[in-house]
Amino acid sequence: MASADTTELSDILERLKQCGLRMTRNRQKLVEVLMESDRPLSADELRQEAGFSSTDLVTVYRNLEAFQSAGILQRIPLENGSQLFELTDLGDHYHHLICRECHKTERLEVCLGEQLSEKAKTLGYSKIAHVLEVYGICRQCSTATG
Amino acid sequence: MASADTTELSDILERLKQCGLRMTRNRQKLVEVLMESDRPLSADELRQEAGFSSTDLVTVYRNLEAFQSAGILQRIPLENGSQLFELTDLGDHYHHLICRECHKTERLEVCLGEQLSEKAKTLGYSKIAHVLEVYGICRQCSTATG
DNA sequence: ATGAGTGCAAATAGTTTGCAAGCTG
DNA sequence: CAGCTTGCAAACTATTTGCACTCAT
Numbered sequence: 001m002a003s004a005d006t007t008e009l010s011d012i013l014e015r016l017k018q019c020g021l022r023m024t025r026n027r028q029k030l031v032e033v034l035m036e037s038d039r040p041l042s043a044d045e046l047r048q049e050a051g052f053s054s055t056d057l058v059t060v061y062r063n064l065e066a067f068q069s070a071g072i073l074q075r076i077p078l079e080n081g082s083q084l085f086e087l088t089d090l091g092d093h094y095h096h097l098i099c100r101e102c103h104k105t106e107r108l109e110v111c112l113g114e115q116l117s118e119k120a121k122t123l124g125y126s127k128i129a130h131v132l133e134v135y136g137i138c139r140q141c142s143t144a145t146g
Numbered sequence: 147m148a149s150a151d152t153t154e155l156s157d158i159l160e161r162l163k164q165c166g167l168r169m170t171r172n173r174q175k176l177v178e179v180l181m182e183s184d185r186p187l188s189a190d191e192l193r194q195e196a197g198f199s200s201t202d203l204v205t206v207y208r209n210l211e212a213f214q215s216a217g218i219l220q221r222i223p224l225e226n227g228s229q230l231f232e233l234t235d236l237g238d239h240y241h242h243l244i245c246r247e248c249h250k251t252e253r254l255e256v257c258l259g260e261q262l263s264e265k266a267k268t269l270g271y272s273k274i275a276h277v278l279e280v281y282g283i284c285r286q287c288s289t290a291t292g
Numbered sequence: 293a294t295g296a297g298t299g300c301a302a303a304t305a306g307t308t309t310g311c312a313a314g315c316t317g
Numbered sequence: 318c319a320g321c322t323t324g325c326a327a328a329c330t331a332t333t334t335g336c337a338c339t340c341a342t
Contacts, residue, residue, distance in 0.1 A: 022316050022321060043306080055325055061307060062322080077277065081227045081331075082306060097266050106269065112258050116280050120243055123252065124285030131223065132278045134262050139270030168296060168341050189331080201300055207332065208297080227306075228331060 009035060012072055012087070019070040026052070030063050031087075039105045040076050040084035040096070076105075079135055099138040108134065155181060158218055158233070165216040172198070176209050177233075185251045186222050186230035186242070222251075225281055245284040254280065 012031055013023060021027070033049045034041070041049065047060045064085050067073035074093045076084040084105070088094065095108040112132060120128045158177055159169060167173070179195040180187070187195065193206045210231050213219035220239045222230040230251070234240065241254040258278060266274045 020321090024316070024322065026323075053324090056323080057306090058308080058325080059323060077223045077225075077227065079221075079223075079275070079277070080305095081223065081229060083227060097269060097271060099271070108262075108265065110261070110265065112278075115256070116254075116278075119254065119256065120280050120282050123243060125243060125245070125280075125282030126288050128280060128282040129225075130278070130280040131225075132258075132262075132276070134266050134271075134274060134276040136266050136271030136274040142272050166296090170297065170341070172298075199299090202298080203331090204300085204333080205298060212297095226330095 015072055016067070016070055019066075021066055021070060026050075026056075026059055027063055027066075030060065030067075034067075034073070034085070034087045037086075040086035042082065042084055046085065076133060077131055078133075095132045095134070097134045097136065099136065099141055102138065102141050104138055161218055162213075162216055165212075167212055167216060172196075172202075172205055173209055173212075176206065176213075180213075180219070180231070180233045183232075186232035188228065188230055192231065222279060223277055224279075241278045241280070243280045243282065245282065245287055248284065248287050250284055254278075 009031065012035070013028070016027070016031075017023065029050045029052075030046065033046060037049070043057060043060050043064060046064075047054070047057050050060070052059065064073060064075075067085075067087075068075065072087055074086055074088045076086060076096060076098075078084065078098070086094070093111075095111060097106045097108055098104070112130075116130050117128045155177065158181070159174070162173070162177075163169065175196045176192065179192060183195070189203060189206050189210065192210075193200070193203050196206070198205065210219060210221075213233075214221065218233055220232055220234045222232060222242060222244075224230065224244070232240070239257075241257060243252045243254055244250070258276075262276050263274045
């Protein structure tokens with residue numbers, strides 16, 4: 001299992017505080033929802049789960065950005081260009097296997113980041129980040145379809 | 147160098163025909179631009195290079211979709227959610243190292259697709275695709291900035 | 293001639309920005 | 318109290334859809 005599961009709510013709040021972010025009711029709620037979720041969420045799913053009104057999507061986005069800067073959250077790009085959000089273990093990140101049909105998301109235990117970062121550094125790049133996501137159709141969905 | 151460079155225009159046109167796509171002036175032009183480009187292009191860049199009017203972006207998108215279905219083109223997701231498009235070697239695909247500042251794009255010679263696909267298959271997934279892109283700041287840009 | 297492809301307009305989805313008012317430290 | 322945060326409206330970007338017209342086969 002990934003280590004984010006062992007990160008305490010208090011650790012996260014502490015981290016946010018260290019980054020100069022104030023602890024508001026909204027933020028606390030968003031962090032809670034993210035922690036409780038067993039899968040990455042879209043901005044709007046997150047808004048709903050947090051019980052925010054539909055106009056508050058803005059707040060969600062602003063906080064997601066803040067969380068990302070604080071290093072507690074990562075974005076997962078989907079094939080259609082939209083994104084999902086997931087807590088990470090303070091600066092760490094994960095890769096996923098995502099079903100195109102039911103959107104089930106499994107975390108992949110591989111991380112090729114090191115090889116890649118090394119390669120990129122060799123080529124003179126700095127501030128390296130990478131995106132690695134695998135899309136497919138899971139067993140249930142392919143059975144269901146035919 | 148990657149093998150797409152060795153794919154002939156005629157091969158591509160042939161492939162499109164096989165897929166039931168008609169060969170129109172627009173399509174021919176788009177394929178030419180894609181072939182001549184030494185880097186992945188956005189939909190709008192492609193439109194401009196092809197000399198289409200600004201309302202014809204639609205045509206570009208529709209053809210990009212057709213090309214992708216025909217297996218001659220891949221999409222590259224950017225960090226901001228938009229995408230770039232690039233010809234592939236008939237069904238093959240590539241990964242990139244993309245500079246966040248100047249958007250220079252280098253093709254990575256690594257392809258971890260096999261390991262990943264294998265893993266995904268083991269987990270019961272089918273129709274597997276993956277996205278692997280590395281973002282960073284290239285030497286020139288980091289020197290220029292500071 | 294038949295249906296794929298195109299052009300134009302308009303709609304959508306996702307995300308970002310501006311600004312006044314509210315809340316945290 | 319100062320300034321980070323929020324809420325609401327509105328703008329934006331990238332992309333998609335509807336429909337009548339045109340062109341490739």
